[in-house]
């Protein structure tokens with residue numbers, strides 16, 4: 001029998017695969033996709049100072065958009081929110097573009113152009129979105145600190161706060177086939193949402209497991225503090241505090 005993944009971890013409501021996501025697609029039962037795939041732009045950092053990143057400066061699957069498009073085609077009928085770059089072709093079926101405004105946190109960009117880049121694109125595909133129409137298409141959120149300052153665990157790590165905004169707009173179990181260090185998973189845990197994530201590189205997968213485990217522990221702690229036991233509930237009710 002062929003095992004379609006190298007490892008599988010279950011943490012609370014989250015199922016995490018160390019795998020090439022294409023090998024688990026037929027097995028996952030999910031309601032929506034929120035993902036930050038390899039953009040298809042051959043990204044390479046010339047400013048890397050972090051050892052992990054120096055060891056493998058390229059992102060797997062980033063040579064072109066074929067991998068992203070193959071995975072998205074599989075979930076064409078589901079609501080999908082997908083990070084991307086204007087430098088690559090947009091996915092087929094894009095219905096709207098959200099702009100992630102990094103709020104004045106400026107990237108390097110081309111040094112001969114007199115404007116520094118400060119935003120990324122997020123593509124809206126499919127149907128079945130939920131939630132209120134409470135904002136425009138520009139989402140403001142500071143990025144995660146650079147690796148040089150030891151803030152980021154992955155060169156393309158996305159802020160959990162931004163991912164929470166996205167997860168709130170899709171139903172049910174959320175799938176991130178390119179989860180990196182698991183930021184979408186952490187957002188799902190914080191919102192009490194089931195999550196399925198896949199990452200092909202073990203060094204990132206291990207960090208994702210740890211972050212999602214930690215987020216679940218924090219959630220459990222919070223529940224212990226917030227939810228009184230049945231007896232405590234009775235006591236509180238008697239004392240009139242409940």
Ligand SMILES: C[S@@+](CC[C@H](N)C(=O)[O-])C[C@H]1O[C@@H](n2cnc3c(N)ncnc32)[C@H](O)[C@@H]1O
Pocket residue numbers: 019020021022036037038039059060061067154156157158159177178179180181182183184198199200201204
């Ligand atoms: C842009 S990064 C995602 C970063 C993530 N948003 C975070 O905050 O950590 C894309 C990830 O997809 C992974 N990847 C590339 N090809 C893959 C494949 N075939 N299956 C699963 N993961 C893959 C890369 O190793 C990389 O970590």
